[in-house]
Amino acid sequence: MMYNLKFTYYPHPTLREKSAPIQLKDGAPPEEILNLLRRMKRVCLEYDGIGLAAQQVGLVLPVAVVGRKIRRGEKGDIGDYKLIGVVNPKILAQSTEILWREEGCLSFPGLYFEVPRPAWIVVRAWFDDTKKVEDRRLEMMDARVAYHEIDHLSGILFIDRIDEVARAKIRKELKRIAREHPEQVPIEI
Numbered sequence: 674m675m676y677n678l679k680f681t682y683y684p685h686p687t688l689r690e691k692s693a694p695i696q697l698k699d700g701a702p703p704e705e706i707l708n709l710l711r712r713m714k715r716v717c718l719e720y721d722g723i724g725l726a727a728q729q730v731g732l733v734l735p736v737a738v739v740g741r742k743i744r745r746g747e748k749g750d751i752g753d754y755k756l757i758g759v760v761n762p763k764i765l766a767q768s769t770e771i772l773w774r775e776e777g778c779l780s781f782p783g784l785y786f787e788v789p790r791p792a793w794i795v796v797r798a799w800f801d802d803t804k805k806v807e808d809r810r811l812e813m814m815d816a817r818v819a820y821h822e823i824d825h826l827s828g829i830l831f832i833d834r835i836d837e838v839a840r841a842k843i844r845k846e847l848k849r850i851a852r853e854h855p856e857q858v859p860i861e862i
């Protein structure tokens with residue numbers, strides 16, 4: 674089975690759908706999900722992103738690609754980031770310390786603004802680099818990227834993480850995106 678991927682731009686309703694966890698078999702996701710993750714990584718590279726959620730390729734599944742900063746001696750997949758596939762990610766804990774940093778989203782081309790996120794989080798997921806379910810503590814940008822993608826899997830977008838005043842400032846940009854981009858574009862990957 675091959676999933677049909679379509680790149681999904683704001684305000685397509687799929688971006689608002691919430692995925693349910695999928696059943697692992699012998700501790701691993703089914704082959705079609707692994708195949709989907711491989712394709713999503715290629716999409717992420719092609720679109721020049723450091724994260725991608727299933728909703729952004731038109732699928733309501735608990736599957737995402739999350740960039741994490743490379744460590745010493747490592748080679749990045751995209752800039753300084755390595756792309757890790759996650760299935761069924763869940764945030765177990767987060768810092769009370771909140772950091773504001775600029776974020777973008779492939780479903781909102783050209784839109785960047787400061788978003789508050791915890792300085793660190795603990796994520797439980799099946800990770801494709803170790804091929805098992807683990808709890809991982811992620812910090813700084815790694816935490817931010819993972820949080821952003823995990824939000825997507827629940828139908829939450831970065832525009833939901835700011836208040837009314839901040840949102841008023843980007844209203845024009847949202848209109849521009851809706852005007853300039855078709856809501857879905859088939860992906861040949």
Ligand SMILES: [Zn+2]
Binds near residue numbers: 778780821
């Ligand atoms: Zn996004």
